[in-house]
């Protein structure tokens with residue numbers, strides 16, 4: 170077993186662009202689910218609108234990069250209103266079903282043949298990150314001792330973590346305010362909040378939109394880090410992994426999504442590397458009748474699933490959650 | 501609280517006929533022809549009701565009489581099939597619940613709705629209306645709401661002291677006992693600074709010690725210029741604190757009057773005894789019906805002796 174690369178790879182993954190993307194998506198879900206109690210199962214749709222808003226605006230229509238970002242934000246806001254208008258007056262399950270379906274519809278439409286001239290069909294859009302590339306201050310590989318990144322990756326990671334820091338600051342400022350108090354009240358019992366004269370519907374709409382905007386930023390991050398968006402990036406499991414990140418770190422905690430993202434992607438890589446190494450070579454540590462090297466990359470998801478189940482059983486509030494809050498929830 | 505002149509119940513009800521739907525000298529709430537059906541069942545069928553300003557009115561009636569549904573309709577939590585109602589001269593028909601509350605008519609719930617994962621203090625602060633910091637544009641900038649938050653917090657502590665919850669201010673509301681939650685819900689409703697407080701079974705599940713203090717709080721509300729309409733099962737409580745009693749049965753208002761005279765009304769006794777003749781009762785329900793009927797009988801016996 171070669172522990173050095175295992176450790177390095179995992180650390181790189183834990184702070185890399187993928188972890189950043191999921192962290193941002195989970196910050197949005199934290200506003201929806203953690204603070205307001207809204208079940209949005211279509212965060213992938215908000216990310217898709219962000220990614221495609223940016224990609225198509227730049228590549229197809231030649232819009233300047235910054236304006237394309239604004240188009241992405243605008244598109245997400247419109248999507249939030251369209252999803253929220255019919256569902257936010259109903260029980261939260263309706264929002265869950267609607268967002269889940271909408272995310273699939275949007276993914277299919279983005280990849281459709283009809284829209285291929287503009288959105289590129291199954292191949293999506295590529296090469297819209299030139300602006301980001303041009304601004305890259307790193308001319309050579311960045312070596313941080315244990316971990317090292319190629320210049321563009323390092324730049325994207327730097328931007329990503331700045332975005333996360335800013336997002337956490339915004340969430341913290343909002344959730345200590347009376348506005349955040351109303352959201353938490355809605356999560357606990359929306360009728361009680363209504364009885365105190367608050368426009369619950371309006372607050373839910375604001376929360377849906379705001380959380381969606383963080384999803385949009387996650388979509389930008391995903392697109393820019395890969396310099397490409399394709400419909401298959403935005404499958405339903407994207408949303409569910411973002412939920413894993415949130416629950417792992419602890420919902421309704423400002424840093425929950427950050428801790429969750431680092432742990433999830435770190436863990437996935439540790440497991441992947443471990444099983445990969447343990448099953449490779451002529452004389453593998455794990456005999457082939459248990460698993461072969463082809464199966465090893467899937468086994469990590471099984472182990473991860475079991476780990477998540479154990480976490481939910483023994484520490485359902487997540488790594489960061491508050492025990493006191495949980496004790497109440499359990500009664 | 502606007503320091504209105506306290507209304508003396510005796511004079512307020514002088515010459516008011518003791519009949520269902522009678523006109524009051526100064527009604528704060530007027531309801532007309534309110535109907536609410538659930539499938540074939542008529543839950544509420546109120547022809548006319550006026551609630552006198554500045555006093556405590558009790559709404560009583562056997563289980564399933566439609567009291568909660570009537571509350572829901574009046575406060576915008578449910579829509580009636582037909583009907584009109586005015587609060588302080590303003591029609592509330594079709595008004596969403598949050599605007600009803602803002603207009604000064606605030607209700608509590610039969611099943612207490614303490615916001616469990618918020619602290620007692622945060623529960624209270626949430627009750628204050630017109631908060632600048634509750635607007636998204638201001639929320640991130642504390643200086644824009646810090647002063648108001650301070651004032652709200654002071655007011656919250658004032659009420660918490662009065663309701664003997666100040667010591668629990670920083671506990672999660674979910675850690676309170678059932679009775680304390682009732683206290684909290686009532687105190688929180690007062691944070692809205694309502695004109696009319698509507699309490700749905702405020703004493704249910706409250707232990708005797710707390711009940712006395714809760715009773716005291718309800719009784720003191722008119723002194724602060726508030727009107728109270730409350731649903732209650734305990735006849736002793738009703739007799740103790742209400743100035744006027746309205747009796748509902750099978751959705752209709754069947755009797756109205758001062759507590760003692762209402763409890764001697766044959767229609768009321770019949771309603772309590774007969775309400776469940778066609779439906780099988782659980783043991784608890786049967787006990788409750790019998791208890792209430794007994795209490796009514798006792799009051800009547802007292803009356804005839806006097």
Ligand SMILES: Nc1ncnc2c1ncn2[C@@H]1O[C@H](COP(=O)(O)OP(=O)(O)O)[C@@H](O)[C@H]1O
Pocket residue numbers: 538541542543561562563564565566567568569570
């Ligand atoms: N949402 C509902 N759907 C169907 N029936 C209901 C509903 N709410 C109340 N009811 C019925 O309406 C009647 C009045 O109920 P309720 O207002 O709760 O009575 P009370 O509060 O006086 O005990 C009961 O028969 C009850 O079963």
Ligand SMILES: [Mg+2]
Pocket residue numbers: 567568569610
């Ligand atoms: Mg009831």
